[in-house]
Amino acid sequence: MPNSATLQTSIHENLYQSIEEWVKETKPSVYGILFLYASAGPTNLDAQVRRILESQPNLDFEVWSDGEANRQVVLLPELTLDSVHFQGLLLKQRLLEVLPNLDLRITLASFPEQGEASQAVLKQMSDSVMKSEASDIHIFTKEEAEAAKNRILIVDNDATIREFLQIRFELQGYETYEADNGLVALDLIEKLKPDLVLTELNLYGIDGLPYIHHIQQIHNNQAPKIVVLTEQKVEQTISQCFERGVDDYITKPFSPVELDARIRRCIQ
Amino acid sequence: MRRLSLYVKLQQLEEITLLRDILLIYGLFAIYYVMSVNVIYFSVLALSFKNIWTVYRRSVFSKFNTLAGSDLVPSVSLLVPAYNEEVTIIENVRCLMTLNYPNYEVIVINDGSSDDTLEVLTTEFNLTKLTNPEMRNSIDCTAVTGVFYNPEFPNLYVIDKGNGGKADSLNAGINLSHYPLISSIDADSLLEKDALIRMARQYMENPEETVAIGGDVRIANGCLIENGQVKDFSLPNKMWPMFQAIEYLKAFLGGRIGWSSINGLIIVSGAFGLFRKDYVIAVGGYRGGYPGEDMNIIIKLHRYMLENKLKYRIAFCPEAVCWTQAPESYRILASQRQRWGRGNLKNMIENYDMAFNPKYKVMGLMTMPYNIIFEALNPYFKITGLIALVGYVMLDMTQWKILLVFGLINFLSGYLFSIGALILEEIAFKRFIKISDLWKMLFYGAAKFFGYSQLGTLWRIQGHIQFLRNNNSWGAMTRQSWKEKSDTAKSA
Numbered sequence: 001m002p003n004s005a006t007l008q009t010s011i012h013e014n015l016y017q018s019i020e021e022w023v024k025e026t027k028p029s030v031y032g033i034l035f036l037y038a039s040a041g042p043t044n045l046d047a048q049v050r051r052i053l054e055s056q057p058n059l060d061f062e063v064w065s066d067g068e069a070n071r072q073v074v075l076l077p078e079l080t081l082d083s084v085h086f087q088g089l090l091l092k093q094r095l096l097e098v099l100p101n102l103d104l105r106i107t108l109a110s111f112p113e114q115g116e117a118s119q120a121v122l123k124q125m126s127d128s129v130m131k132s133e134a135s136d137i138h139i140f141t142k143e144e145a146e147a148a149k150n151r152i153l154i155v156d157n158d159a160t161i162r163e164f165l166q167i168r169f170e171l172q173g174y175e176t177y178e179a180d181n182g183l184v185a186l187d188l189i190e191k192l193k194p195d196l197v198l199t200e201l202n203l204y205g206i207d208g209l210p211y212i213h214h215i216q217q218i219h220n221n222q223a224p225k226i227v228v229l230t231e232q233k234v235e236q237t238i239s240q241c242f243e244r245g246v247d248d249y250i251t252k253p254f255s256p257v258e259l260d261a262r263i264r265r266c267i268q
Numbered sequence: 269m270r271r272l273s274l275y276v277k278l279q280q281l282e283e284i285t286l287l288r289d290i291l292l293i294y295g296l297f298a299i300y301y302v303m304s305v306n307v308i309y310f311s312v313l314a315l316s317f318k319n320i321w322t323v324y325r326r327s328v329f330s331k332f333n334t335l336a337g338s339d340l341v342p343s344v345s346l347l348v349p350a351y352n353e354e355v356t357i358i359e360n361v362r363c364l365m366t367l368n369y370p371n372y373e374v375i376v377i378n379d380g381s382s383d384d385t386l387e388v389l390t391t392e393f394n395l396t397k398l399t400n401p402e403m404r405n406s407i408d409c410t411a412v413t414g415v416f417y418n419p420e421f422p423n424l425y426v427i428d429k430g431n432g433g434k435a436d437s438l439n440a441g442i443n444l445s446h447y448p449l450i451s452s453i454d455a456d457s458l459l460e461k462d463a464l465i466r467m468a469r470q471y472m473e474n475p476e477e478t479v480a481i482g483g484d485v486r487i488a489n490g491c492l493i494e495n496g497q498v499k500d501f502s503l504p505n506k507m508w509p510m511f512q513a514i515e516y517l518k519a520f521l522g523g524r525i526g527w528s529s530i531n532g533l534i535i536v537s538g539a540f541g542l543f544r545k546d547y548v549i550a551v552g553g554y555r556g557g558y559p560g561e562d563m564n565i566i567i568k569l570h571r572y573m574l575e576n577k578l579k580y581r582i583a584f585c586p587e588a589v590c591w592t593q594a595p596e597s598y599r600i601l602a603s604q605r606q607r608w609g610r611g612n613l614k615n616m617i618e619n620y621d622m623a624f625n626p627k628y629k630v631m632g633l634m635t636m637p638y639n640i641i642f643e644a645l646n647p648y649f650k651i652t653g654l655i656a657l658v659g660y661v662m663l664d665m666t667q668w669k670i671l672l673v674f675g676l677i678n679f680l681s682g683y684l685f686s687i688g689a690l691i692l693e694e695i696a697f698k699r700f701i702k703i704s705d706l707w708k709m710l711f712y713g714a715a716k717f718f719g720y721s722q723l724g725t726l727w728r729i730q731g732h733i734q735f736l737r738n739n740n741s742w743g744a745m746t747r748q749s750w751k752e753k754s755d756t757a758k759s760a
Contacts, residue, residue: 181495182366202336204461205495207365210421231337234370240422251337 015066015073016119016126017193022062023117028077032084033117034108035129036091041070041102049074052094053087071126081110081139088137105132109140119193120149120175149175150267151192155185155199156229165198168256169263182206190218196225196267201232201241208237212244225266229254284663291659298653305642306681313688315526323525324696327466327587336368336465341472343371344464344542345445349437350455351379354388360455361389363496365424368461369468373423375441376455380410380431389426394418401444407553409439434538435554435561442545442553450548452562454539456593458488458496463588467542470585479547479569481583482528482536484520487513488591498591503705508601509594510712511720514686517709521586521696522689528584532635534570536582538562540590547572560611567619570631586696602727609731616644647725647732679717686713 023031038045046063049072053061062075074091076084088108095102107129111117125140132138152174154165162178169176177192179185183205189197197215201208208230216223227248228241238249247266250259335341346364350357357376364374378386389395401415410432417425429440438452449471453459463483471478489509492500504510527533536543538561548554551568554561566582573580595601616639622628623636660666690709693699700706 181497183495202366202368202461204366204497206362207421207423213420231333232370233337234339237370252333 015064016122018064019073019075019117019122020119022075023111026077030078030080030110030113031117032074032076032079032081032087032108032110033122033125034074034076034084034088034091034106035125036072036074037105037129038070039103039105041104042099043069045069046072048095048098049091052091056090059087071129073126079110081113084108084110085137085139092137104135105129105138107132107138107140114140114142120151120195124149149173150196151175151177151194152263153185153188153192153194153197153199153224154178155180155182155197155203157181157200157203161200168260172260180204182211186211186214186218189215189224193219194224196227196263198227198229198263201228201230201237208232209240209244212241212246216245227263227266229259287659288663288665291656291663291665294652294656295660298649298656301649302678308638308642309522309681309685312526313522313685315529316522316692317688319525319529320521320692320696323586326469327696330466330469332462332465332469333368335469336462337370339370341370341465341468342449342475343373343447344369344449344451344468345441345447345545346372346374346451346453346464347438347441347445348374348376348453348455349379349434349441350376350381350385351431351434351437352381352383352385353455354381354383354385357385357455358388358392359496360458361393361424363458364453365421366461366496367459367464369464371447372464373425373446375425375427375444377427377429377437377441379433379437380429386416386426386428390416393421393424393426395424395426403443405443406549407439407442409436409443409553409556412440412443415444433556435556435558438561439553439556442548445545448545449542450545451540451542452538453590454592457485457539458493458498458591459540460498460589460591461496463540463590464542466588467585470583470588471542474581477579477581478583479544479573479580480536480566481542481585481588482524482533483540483542483588483590484584484586485516485537485539485590485592486520487516487594489513489594489596491591493591501699502702503700503708504594506596508596508598510708511716512594512601514689514709514713514716517693518686518689520584521692522685524584525586525692527635528582530630530634531581532630533582533584534566534631534635534639535563536566536584537590539592540588558611558614559607560615563611563615564618567615567622567631570628571619571622574628574631602723602730605724605727606731606734609728610735612639612728613644613732613735616640647729650725651729679714682717682721683714686716 019033036049042048046065046069050063053059053063053074060077064073064075065071074087076087079087085108088106092104092106095104107125109125115121124144128138128140128144152169154162154169154176155178156162156165157180159180162180166176166178177188177194179188182203185197185199185203186206188194201211203211206214212226215226223245225247226245227250228246229250229252231252232238233251241249248262250262348361348364353360361374361376376389378389395416395418398415398417403412403415410430412427412429414428415425416428425444427440427444429437442450449468451464451467467481467483470481487504487509488498489504489506490502491498503513524533541562543565547569548565551565551572555564555568569580569582595604619636620640622632623640625632628636657671687710690706690713700709
């Protein structure tokens with residue numbers, strides 16, 4: 001079983017991405033994910049959790065963390081929501097037996113019952129476990145999963161435009177990031193894996209068309225959606241962009257309402 | 269015996285009187301010369317001041333971004349001659365490919381480099397040799413050995429040809445270029461993102477008559493440059509570039525704005541200029557075999573347009589900025605200036621017939637005479653003036669007070685011109701944000717008259733001597749990557 005300490009430390013940087021990859025690799029038909037958080041928990045919380053889970057025969061599991069000792073993720077392949085919930089109750093009970101003063105929060109969900117365990121959903125779960133008020137176990141619902149924020153990367157040289165778009169998108173519940181030149185943007189796309197890149201074509205650092213090409217090469221099987229928002233109105237450039245797989249092309253000056261609608265369509 | 273010695277003395281006296289007369293006449297002439305130089309300088313400066321407001325309004329209120337996305341802007345071919353530029357060429361081509369301009373192509377011409385310029389380019393952009401490139405042979409040039417291209421970068425072409433000099437490379441570029449406008453750019457210069465669109469805007473004001481537009485060249489030593497963007501402007505830290513920064517400011521803002529307003533511009537800097545291709549071809553392209561091809565093409569354009577009685581203008585666009593690396597060492601600066609002196613003299617000798625010829629209008633009556641008398645011959649007047657001064661002192665014809673006053677007037681008028689250029693800069697562009705930079709400018713503007721100006725005279729004379737000796741080399745030039753430059757600027 002790969003739930004050794006070395007594995008745990010090796011994955012802590014990109015926790016959500018690692019989970020996503022784990023799902024892709026092991027391809028369980030159903031699987032549960034359980035976030036566990038104790039605000040002033042002991043440093044050996046993971047060991048405790050692992051001990052409890054190991055005590056049950058025939059249970060397949062992994063305990064991961066992103067380096068914070070008081071927040072753990074338990075991956076439970078081949079378990080339906082009922083069983084995941086049972087494991088959550090069991091963990092809570094046993095942990096409180098050992099550490100009676102522990103302030104424990106648990107959020108759990110089973111997939112694909114509750115949708116897809118995308119990075120945005122995982123992040124949403126992690127946020128909910130950190131923020132939850134009650135000590136009851138929180139079952140993460142499909143509705144919540146759907147409300148998970150999509151990430152938009154805004155790339156434009158003009159700070160005013162970036163700020164305007166950022167405020168607008170945040171209000172609509174997107175998670176936004178920004179970059180002011182093409183090279184920074186390519187870097188961020190690699191790190192953040194945004195769902196959508198809203199970009200100007202005319203940027204410092206890299207020419208527009210090769211830049212679009214680069215974006216699509218970064219994560220070859222799941223490139224982000226690309227929406228171009230630019231001053232460039234030359235027909236040839238527009239058609240070349242679509243040829244290279246851009247999802248939408250909007251010219252400045254633009255209507256914000258229309259932009260919203262186009263972005264919504266691209267993301268869904 | 270006594271009579272004889274008296275006779276000799278008398279004769280000596282006569283000789284001295286003759287010398288005095290000559291010196292006196294020369295002195296009068298020199299005074300008029302200096303006066304006319306200053307009158308011309310200040311008239312041109314006044315014209316610059318008259319036009320700077322237009323420049324200011326144009327640079328502030330024009331919507332370049334919208335224009336830069338429009339199909340209506342004429343397409344441009346950028347010609348980049350490169351000779352042994354392997355260190356900087358990639359960075360510069362990348363930067364040229366991100367200009368804010370709707371439709372343009374970059375044509376790099378590898379002028380038979382002895383280093384890996386071509387290899388560096390083909391590997392970086394994954395270029396392959398075109399089997400059947402479409403080259404028109406409108407202008408003669410050295411045989412082209414290949415044209416390299418990659419459809420991934422649809423706007424980039426690289427021409428490989430045998431060594432033939434800068435003018436020859438530009439001609440080869442013209443033969444390949446696909447668009448009606450061409451722009452010559454030095455491979456060591458950095459164009460601002462908006463530079464080309466600002467120029468095109470000026471061209472579009474009057475596309476029928478505009479045959480050439482020059483850009484403003486500035487010194488980038490000391491600036492912080494990232495991804496082809498000047499992030500932080502400051503003046504050079506070293507002495508030689510600093511003097512040149514003042515010189516460029518004076519020449520471009522103080523001089524060229526004024527000259528262009530009366531259509532008397534004699535040069536469009538080789539570092540950055542825009543031309544109508546049809547007229548460049550009509551005058552036979554660039555003249556090879558000699559430096560000063562940038563001045564030569566403009567003189568030829570003037571001549572062609574005037575001889576064919578066509579209405580035309582050669583404009584200057586001070587808001588289109590091109591940054592260049594100024595030579596930092598004495599040796600390279602001297603060789604650059606000698607080259608300029610040589611090219612200038614060659615152009616003047618070739619075109620002396622235009623001077624004082626009313627047929628050539630402003631060009632014949634103002635620009636050419638000015639350039640011959642006050643630019644090309646200037647060093648000789650300076651030297652003879654100096655010798656005459658020695659004569660005046662020896663013959664006791666003057667008082668030191670008068671000399672001092674004369675020197676002071678000379679210095680002040682020159683300094684006033686520098687300050688005028690600085691004020692022009694502050695009116696239109698306000699690039700000197702730091703007060704310390706302004707002080708530095710004022711200090712070097714004055715210091716320039718004690719040593720640097722004299723060196724300028726010396727270099728020009730050396731250039732003329734090289735011309736007479738038929739020494740025709742381009743001279744030494746070093747290259748430094750912009751990245752290294754910025755690093756040094758950062759650490760400084």
